[in-house]
Amino acid sequence: MSFIIAIDGPAASGKGTLARRLAAHYGLPHLDTGLLYRATARALLDEGLPLDDVDAAVEAARGLSLTDFDETRLRARDMGEAASVVAAMPAVRAALVDMQRAFAARPEGAVLDGRDIGTVICPAARVKIFVTASPETRAQRRALELAGRGEEVDYNAILDDVRKRDARDSERSAAPLKAAADAVTLDSSELDRDQVFAVALEIAERARNA
Numbered sequence: 001m002s003f004i005i006a007i008d009g010p011a012a013s014g015k016g017t018l019a020r021r022l023a024a025h026y027g028l029p030h031l032d033t034g035l036l037y038r039a040t041a042r043a044l045l046d047e048g049l050p051l052d053d054v055d056a057a058v059e060a061a062r063g064l065s066l067t068d069f070d071e072t073r074l075r076a077r078d079m080g081e082a083a084s085v086v087a088a089m090p091a092v093r094a095a096l097v098d099m100q101r102a103f104a105a106r107p108e109g110a111v112l113d114g115r116d117i118g119t120v121i122c123p124a125a126r127v128k129i130f131v132t133a134s135p136e137t138r139a140q141r142r143a144l145e146l147a148g149r150g151e152e153v154d155y156n157a158i159l160d161d162v163r164k165r166d167a168r169d170s171e172r173s174a175a176p177l178k179a180a181a182d183a184v185t186l187d188s189s190e191l192d193r194d195q196v197f198a199v200a201l202e203i204a205e206r207a208r209n210a
């Protein structure tokens with residue numbers, strides 16, 4: 001039976017880090033679904049279009065290909081905020097559902113991370129983990145990451161970004177950020193990457209052997 005692992009959580013909680021590690025451990029393909037929304041927003045900005053142009057955003061979303069993302073560009077600090085604007089549009093989300101479900105439907109299974117994987121994209125996933133951490137911890141981690149990339153870092157501005165994005169993602173009407181009723185919440189505020197992986201592995205193994 002296919003083994004789908006759904007990882008959701010707020011910005012900079014460590015979803016991607018955990019999802020990549022679980023995917024490597026189980027030999028499964030991994031999809032960072034945030035890249036889809038980032039690439040949609042990027043396409044609009046590249047065309048000089050406003051982020052609230054729903055028709056253009058839907059067209060951009062429909063034209064995405066999972067294989068040609070320029071991750072360095074998409075991960076720039078301002079792209080998270082832009083992505084959360086287009087992600088609030090129900091028509092954009094609808095345009096991206098089939099692509100994500102097709103990825104998850106591989107016979108061996110898959111690991112997907114995002115905001116609505118356990119609630120909307122893969123509600124039948126065998127493993128659902130909601131990774132979280134305090135806004136201050138997440139801002140600190142993001143600041144370290146950006147500093148490591150040689151970017152100028154303003155901790156307070158990053159904390160502000162994190163809070164604003166949390167609010168927009170959780171308060172939108174379409175597939176808001178929330179834990180699925182059957183997800184296990186993993187608060188990583190006091191855990192390092194290895195500890196998060198160890199806890200997640202226990203959760204995954206329990207579900208795999210159930």
Ligand SMILES: Nc1ncnc2c1ncn2[C@@H]1O[C@H](COP(=O)(O)OP(=O)(O)OP(=O)(O)O)[C@@H](O)[C@H]1O
Pocket residue numbers: 009010011012013014015016017018034080141142144145188191192193194196
């Ligand atoms: N448990 C941890 N302890 C310390 N740092 C961590 C931990 N988990 C992840 N990180 C670091 O925090 C930063 C954010 O992690 P990551 O990119 O995995 O988060 P994310 O939830 O996928 O973010 P986004 O939603 O913006 O894509 C990265 O630099 C990562 O290396």
Ligand SMILES: Nc1ccn([C@@H]2O[C@H](COP(=O)(O)O)[C@@H](O)[C@H]2O)c(=O)n1
Pocket residue numbers: 011012033034035037038080083084085087088113114115116117165169
């Ligand atoms: N399943 C998802 C994934 C992402 N989003 C939106 O995209 C923004 C960027 O996501 P990152 O994971 O790369 O930070 C995010 O803030 C969400 O608005 C989404 O809605 N659903």
